[in-house]
Amino acid sequence: QTVLKLAYAENSRPVKEALQYIGQAVAQKTNGDLTIQYYPDSQLGGERELVEMTQVGAIDLTKVSSGLLESFSPLYGVFSLPYLFSSQANFYHVMDDPEIMNQVYQSTAGQGFTGVAWYDSGARNFYMAKSPIKSLADLKGKKIRVMQSETAITTMKLLGASPIAMSQSEVYTSLQQGIIDGAENNEFALTIARHGEVAKYYSYDMHTRIPDIVIMSNLTKNRLTPTQLTALNEAIKESINVEKKAWKDEIEKTRQLAKQQFGVTFFTIDQAPFKAAVQPIYEKLKTKPDVYQLYQKISQVSQ
Amino acid sequence: MNTIRQWLDRSIEIFCCFLTSIMVLVACWQVISRYIFNSPSTFSEEFLRFSLVWLSVIGLAYVAGKQEHISLTLFIDKCPVRLIAYWNMAIQVVFILFAAYILIIGGWHVSSNAMMQISPVLKLSMGKVYYALPLAGVITIIYCILNIIDMVKTNRIRKQKEGIQSIPLNGGRHD
Amino acid sequence: MIDPLVATSMLVGIFLLLLVMGTPIGLCIVIASGATIMLVLPFDIAMFTTAQKMFSSLDSFALLAVPFFILSGVIMNNGGIATRLVHFAKLFTGRIPGSLSYANIAGNMMFGAVSGSAIAASTSIGGVMIPMSAKEGYNRNFASAVNIASAPTGMLIPPTTAFILYALASGGTSIAALFAGGFVAGSLWGMGCMIVTYVVAKRHHYTNFFAVQKGMAWHVTRNAIPSLLLIVIIVGGIVEGIFTAIEASAVAVVYTAYLTLFLYKTLRYKDVPRILIQTFVMTGVIMFLLATSSAMSFAMSMTGIPAALTHLILGISNNPAWIMLIITVFLLVVGAFMDIGPAILIFTPILLPIVEKVGVNPVHFGILMVYNLAIGTITPPVGSGLYVGASVGQVKVENLIKPLMPFYIAIVIVLLMITYLPEVTLFLPKMLGVM
Numbered sequence: 001q002t003v004l005k006l007a008y009a010e011n012s013r014p015v016k017e018a019l020q021y022i023g024q025a026v027a028q029k030t031n032g033d034l035t036i037q038y039y040p041d042s043q044l045g046g047e048r049e050l051v052e053m054t055q056v057g058a059i060d061l062t063k064v065s066s067g068l069l070e071s072f073s074p075l076y077g078v079f080s081l082p083y084l085f086s087s088q089a090n091f092y093h094v095m096d097d098p099e100i101m102n103q104v105y106q107s108t109a110g111q112g113f114t115g116v117a118w119y120d121s122g123a124r125n126f127y128m129a130k131s132p133i134k135s136l137a138d139l140k141g142k143k144i145r146v147m148q149s150e151t152a153i154t155t156m157k158l159l160g161a162s163p164i165a166m167s168q169s170e171v172y173t174s175l176q177q178g179i180i181d182g183a184e185n186n187e188f189a190l191t192i193a194r195h196g197e198v199a200k201y202y203s204y205d206m207h208t209r210i211p212d213i214v215i216m217s218n219l220t221k222n223r224l225t226p227t228q229l230t231a232l233n234e235a236i237k238e239s240i241n242v243e244k245k246a247w248k249d250e251i252e253k254t255r256q257l258a259k260q261q262f263g264v265t266f267f268t269i270d271q272a273p274f275k276a277a278v279q280p281i282y283e284k285l286k287t288k289p290d291v292y293q294l295y296q297k298i299s300q301v302s303q
Numbered sequence: 304m305n306t307i308r309q310w311l312d313r314s315i316e317i318f319c320c321f322l323t324s325i326m327v328l329v330a331c332w333q334v335i336s337r338y339i340f341n342s343p344s345t346f347s348e349e350f351l352r353f354s355l356v357w358l359s360v361i362g363l364a365y366v367a368g369k370q371e372h373i374s375l376t377l378f379i380d381k382c383p384v385r386l387i388a389y390w391n392m393a394i395q396v397v398f399i400l401f402a403a404y405i406l407i408i409g410g411w412h413v414s415s416n417a418m419m420q421i422s423p424v425l426k427l428s429m430g431k432v433y434y435a436l437p438l439a440g441v442i443t444i445i446y447c448i449l450n451i452i453d454m455v456k457t458n459r460i461r462k463q464k465e466g467i468q469s470i471p472l473n474g475g476r477h478d
Numbered sequence: 479m480i481d482p483l484v485a486t487s488m489l490v491g492i493f494l495l496l497l498v499m500g501t502p503i504g505l506c507i508v509i510a511s512g513a514t515i516m517l518v519l520p521f522d523i524a525m526f527t528t529a530q531k532m533f534s535s536l537d538s539f540a541l542l543a544v545p546f547f548i549l550s551g552v553i554m555n556n557g558g559i560a561t562r563l564v565h566f567a568k569l570f571t572g573r574i575p576g577s578l579s580y581a582n583i584a585g586n587m588m589f590g591a592v593s594g595s596a597i598a599a600s601t602s603i604g605g606v607m608i609p610m611s612a613k614e615g616y617n618r619n620f621a622s623a624v625n626i627a628s629a630p631t632g633m634l635i636p637p638t639t640a641f642i643l644y645a646l647a648s649g650g651t652s653i654a655a656l657f658a659g660g661f662v663a664g665s666l667w668g669m670g671c672m673i674v675t676y677v678v679a680k681r682h683h684y685t686n687f688f689a690v691q692k693g694m695a696w697h698v699t700r701n702a703i704p705s706l707l708l709i710v711i712i713v714g715g716i717v718e719g720i721f722t723a724i725e726a727s728a729v730a731v732v733y734t735a736y737l738t739l740f741l742y743k744t745l746r747y748k749d750v751p752r753i754l755i756q757t758f759v760m761t762g763v764i765m766f767l768l769a770t771s772s773a774m775s776f777a778m779s780m781t782g783i784p785a786a787l788t789h790l791i792l793g794i795s796n797n798p799a800w801i802m803l804i805i806t807v808f809l810l811v812v813g814a815f816m817d818i819g820p821a822i823l824i825f826t827p828i829l830l831p832i833v834e835k836v837g838v839n840p841v842h843f844g845i846l847m848v849y850n851l852a853i854g855t856i857t858p859p860v861g862s863g864l865y866v867g868a869s870v871g872q873v874k875v876e877n878l879i880k881p882l883m884p885f886y887i888a889i890v891i892v893l894l895m896i897t898y899l900p901e902v903t904l905f906l907p908k909m910l911g912v913m
């Protein structure tokens with residue numbers, strides 16, 4: 001009997017459900033020969049630590065943002081590019097394309113782990129404390145919290161905002177005190193992190209769709225029997241659809257909750273000017289041939 | 304031996320004064336650039352975090368050298384002086400083992416594992432940022448060895464003193 | 479999966495054994511943790527994760543406030559801010575019995591507030607006040623007890639590193655809210671001490687006072703204002719959105735450096751390296767505990783100890799009032815033996831999920847945790863505040879226990895009040911809109 005260790009940081013319900021599904025499905029498929037021990041809610045540490053633990057086999061599986069994986073392989077950086085995907089359907093289509101994703105997944109093999117699945121993490125949009133973003137002009141000079149990422153910082157500058165890289169745990173009080181004017185994230189930030197209490201204007205500009213990635217240690221693959229490995233891979237593949245379905249339900253519930261309980265107003269806005277403003281970032285991308293090639297492939301598949 | 308300690312103390316002290324001052328300035332710059340110039344610095348957060356790690360681990364090695372880490376001496380204080388002297392030496396050995404296994408071996412493993420990992424803003428190799436751990440380990444070991452040598456010396460001096468005092472005392476009894 | 483009981487015995491056993499033998503606490507923690515991790519992971523991976531945990535616990539922006547607040551405290555301690563505050567405090571305590579003791583309490587609260595350190599407060603203020611009180615006919619043991627009992631208010635009145643550590647250990651509780659609530663708790667603690675002083679001073683006829691001479695009031699106030707302005711600048715800057723509570727620590731350094739180097743001229747440039755090195759040493763001491771505590775909480779999570787403990791405590795009772803009482807007693811015992819920093823780091827991740835299950839707000843619990851543990855700093859057997867206070871007052875620790883008793887009682891009454899009436903402390907963060 002083999003027990004695998006799966007750890008993850010804080011997460012939304014869809015991701016937790018999908019990860020729980022892996023454990024149930026794999027136990028069922030192997031008749032309890034292979035089971036999963038969970039370490040939820042950052043018990044073992046933050047996402048960067050979890051990746052490092054996966055590298056050396058201290059844990060077997062974890063789920064992290066592809067934004068973080070950019071530190072390990074520049075290819076993951078492609079998903080942080082603004083308006084890479086035209087729609088959710090287009091996003092799913094690309095992410096489900098094995099030819100594209102295998103190249104990305106395998107790019108970290110030399111560092112002790114590979115990607116095995118992706119989860120939808122929605123679209124990132126602006127939400128503001130004092131006044132809504134309805135057009136590009138509303139963003140001018142606004143202090144916006146972004147993730148620690150070169151691409152995110154450049155994107156904000158191209159959109160005319162002042163990017164501030166601070167840790168997620170400081171965002172709530174900073175919005176409240178007025179140190180920042182707004183932030184950008186998916187709808188869960190309003191409810192799970194309770195930012196809806198201090199930021200009431202959420203505008204759908206949908207600048208990025210940054211997927212979550214499930215990664216597995218190379219050592220784990222060597223440790224499992226072929227039957228166990230097949231069962232695990234199947235369970236992980238199936239969990240992608242579990243997550244997609246749960247995401248659809250949960251995001252609608254979250255939107256209702258944000259409206260009713262937190263009093264957040266949602267704005268649907270014209271994305272075209274935003275999209276036009278960030279185009280120079282793709283010119284700059286040519287300096288990174290590997291990433292540029294991947295970007296071109298994604299564009300081809302998108303058409 | 305004392306020259307090694309002096310040289311090491313001085314280098315670390317200069318490093319800490321320099322780094323602390325820079326950290327204060329950078330943190331203030333972060334406030335000024337955001338609040339006054341409305342063009343927030345993007346490098347400062349990561350710079351300050353990494354500096355803090357370096358300051359802290361070099362600090363813990365320096366304090367180990369000065370033997371000023373907090374301990375509970377309530378019970379050990381009641382023991383005979385000679386036992387305390389030996390146990391203090393044993394603590395230095397425990398420090399050396401900690402430095403060797405966790406800071407140097409563990410830290411080196413962490414570091415080499417992260418050589419390919421690039422920090423998001425400053426674009427530093429995380430492996431190099433992690434060098435702080437093995438470096439602190441080496442400093443700790445040097446300090447602990449110097450401490451042990453000093454302890455052996457003071458022990459010898461104390462024994463000599465006890466020896467000198469015990470002669471007239473014994474003589475007295477003979478009378 | 480390893481039995482949590484085996485893991486707990488191993489962790490606690492090794493830790494206590496090394497602790498009793500006088501091993502530095504950080505070393506006790508890291509060795510006990512490394513050994514426990516080895517129950518579930520191979521040797522080289524256990525070393526890897528221990529080292530990694532030590533590093534990543536320090537790799538935190540919020541932690542930056544620790545060296546910065548220490549530095550501003552050291553600057554003030556060396557720069558003669560204490561005497562100015564004592565003189566200012568005496569303006570208000572004029573002609574009531576035990577006026578010098580009130581001045582000591584008020585001085586500790588103010589100095590603790592600006593320096594963030596209870597020890598610094600009790601040495602600086604007590605160093606001025608105790609000899610003065612003894613000369614005026616106060617019992618030296620009583621004067622020292624006043625100083626010791628009121629010193630921990632500085633751990634509660636912001637800025638204070640204890641709350642920053644709690645905010646980190648609890649996974650991002652608002653520091654601003656903790657500061658505001660801590661201000662209330664610390665003030666109540668101080669008031670409790672003042673009431674005790676009133677009763678004792680009246681009984682012993684400590685009517686001699688040391689009033690500030692007429693016409694000096696303005697001079698004394700003017701001297702103290704720049705020091706007190708620090709609180710205004712920090713709180714104002716945070717509430718106005720100019721800087722975060724973390725960045726405020728760097729602002730505090732710059733402001734206190736300006737005060738002592740340029741305005742009061744009580745420090746010279748050649749003092750600066752000595753002050754930076756002193757800060758560096760104190761940072762090294764705290765960070766060693768912090769880094770190793772993080773390895774310990776990893777060891778516990780990996781072996782399932784927190785879940786087992788939660789199960790155990792919730793098994794005794796699920797009545798919130800009882801659970802809070804159990805936890806209060808537990809923290810008082812922990813505080814009696816351990817220093818406040820490591821205790822916060824080790825027990826927050828274990829206790830917070832339990833109290834959250836029974837509906838306690840994380841901000842409220844943070845205030846209670848620091849308050850409980852702060853009591854431990856002035857109780858035997860391990861209490862830096864008690865021992866430092868005794869040496870400042872040049873009295874024997876044995877002789878202090880009796881005069882300290884009424885203070886302990888007052889402090890515990892305040893504790894019960896803030897434990898069972900959350901609004902007492904939480905109204906201020908809510909009013910300021912930081913919670």
Ligand code: NA
Nearest residue numbers: 590594632635
């Ligand atoms: Na304070």
Ligand code: NA
Nearest residue numbers: 814854857860
């Ligand atoms: Na104590």
